Amino acid sequence: MRPVSFVLFHSFRKESVAPMKTKFFYSQKVAPYLFVLPFVLSFLIFWIYPFASTVYMSFHNITTTSSRFVGIQNYQKLLTDKVFQKAMFNSFRYMIWTLVILIPLPMLFAVLINNRLTKAKGFFKSVMYLPALTSVVVAGIIFRLLFSENPVSGMNQFISLFGAGPYKWLKYDATGLVALLILASWRWMGVNMLYFMAGLNAIDTSLYESASIDGANGWQKFRYISLPLLKPTTIYVLTISIYAGLAMFMESYMLWAGNNSPKNIGLTIVGYLYRRGIEQGKFGYASAVGLILLIIALIVNFIQLIISGTFKKEVKQ
Amino acid sequence: MVTLENAANFQSEKNIRRTPSHTVLSVVFTLIFTLQAVLTLGPLIAALFSSFRPGRLLMRYGLSFTVSLKDAGLKNYIELFTGNNQYFRWFWNSFILTAITVVLTLFICYFVAYGLSMYQFRGGNLLFFLVLATMMVPFEILMLPLYREIIGMKLINTRAGVVLPTICGSSTIFFFRQYLIGLPKDLLDAGRIDGCTEFGISVRIIMPIAKPAFASMAILCTMGSWNNVLWPMLVFRDAKKFTLPIGLNSLLTPYGNNYDLLIAGSMFSILPLFIVFLCFQRYLIGGITAGALKG
Helix, strand or coil: CHHHHHHHHHHHHHHHHHHHHHHHHHCCCCHHHHHHHHHHHHHHHHHHHHHHHHHHHHCEEECCCCEEECCCHHHHHHHHCHHHHHHHHHHHHHHHHHHHHHCHHHHHHHHHHHCCCCCCHHHHHHHHHHHHHCCHHHHHHHHHHHCCCCCCCHHHHHHHCCCCCCCCHHHCHHHHHHHHHHHHHHHHHHHHHHHHHHHHHCCCHHHHHHHHHCCCCHHHHHHHHHHHHCHHHHHHHHHHHHHHHHCCCHHHHHHCCCCCCHHHCCCCHHHHHHHHHHHCCCHHHHHHHHHHHHHHHHHHHHHHHHHHCHHHHHHHC | CHHHHCCCCCCCCCCCCCCHHHHHHHHHHHHHHHHHHHHHHHHHHHHHHHCCCCHHHHHHHCCCCCCCCCCCCCHHHHHHHHCCCCHHHHHHHHHHHHHHHHHHHHHHHHHHHHHHHHCCCCCHHHHHHHHHHHHCCCHHHHHHHHHHHHHHCCCCCCHHHHHHHHCCCHHHHHHHHHHHCCCCCHHHHHHHHCCCCHHHHHHHHHHHHCHHHHHHHHHHHHHHHHHCCHHHHHHCCCCCCCCHHHHHHHHCCCCCCCHHHHHHHHHHHHHHHHHHHHHHHHHHHHHHHHHHHCC
């Protein structure tokens, strides 16, 4: 049989099979659909389906065996859920503080490190990027131990330089927040700086030269050239910081070595979703938490984009 | 304000005179960054030193900035390399998982981006919009339904369960698309005239040109995968299958009996990425900043 089919194959190839095949592989009509096929599949299976199912679950009471339609009951319960309110408060507070710290400071540092007066730039840039190489687990382990209650722990040593402490950092609300913010700053300061440095490098140097000729001083150049032209970078950093801040979970999980912290001082929205969904198996309720987080994140970002005028710019173009 | 006065004076202004105030500022700026470098390196150095000391000290006193080499020795590392523990199994798991993820992600995302950027076709703009839309939804919101889906697909506790939902990363597609959209379309026609298939063009002509984009994404993807915790933590249940971050996390028990391994293992886990970082730093910076420049 084999030789026959072999011959058949070959005799056909030239006349009928080959052109069809050829047409297929050379078709500019078919090609794009084949290229994007993996995304379409992945989008349907790992995005649309889970998304639809989380919306579905949020209107149901789900246990391992049964599923009962409860309407908006999950959402109603969330409105009065004190723990959820605490988690929302924590996430928002954390997000706002990260915006306050991790946007102006990296921008300032980026401007300073680009200055010709700063020495050993290459070394400083490399050092600044190091924390981003550590996983949140390793960073969390290191900082958890630095924030230990013992008077000789790293952070207690550090603040004793200023005559304060020692504190039981991870036992109280304010100090717990400080611990989280220090961890976040340590990890992201360098990365955000890198964003701003790239933004600064993209600015045409002739702008600064002509400003110099017109007699502008350093501050004026920063205020009227760097700052406005850094706007796209700033909006980008703002957007990812809002999302990362509201969806923060692992940092708190690592600092408190688990999802439980005293009086829920480290509980975040995602932490609450994790507790209800993964730990307690209340998928319906947890889905409602997740969707509220999504809606909030979208609204906050939308407001931010309107205030910063991103939409206006797009209309103009 | 004296700092800001000259802050924006970057770039080459060679004909500016060196005045005493410049020297002062130069010292001030350099000091600021020295201080920042100390604050950045401090925790890592403290952890590195304490990785040579007995873990019970960490358990009792926490991590201290005092450099002390009392009781120091290589015992923790010897235990890490030769002891009866699963550290190198986790290390190997992380390595394999990272390799699979990076290779699949790069190729799949490249082809998707190629399709989106090189052709005008019905639905193309919609698909690109969907790529952007998926970037707008944090993974944490989908983790619960995805977790149930993966259980339903019987992929729980498998590498496929970790890898499959993540290989079509929308930010990687977006990056490749931004890179490819800038290339001249004449290249494609040149390939067509020479009798190349559409797939052949994407592999033989465009892929070599996109090497820098591959390099940037490879590093970013390696870092992301090596350090990924949340999703693998949900999928892997068996300690034998853990990746490094999950394994290290599992050592963090209230009893503190594993602290010898914990800190030495944490330090050693940074090493592979550190080497990658030293070798490919410039691609890395290109990769992470690419998104920020497109406003």
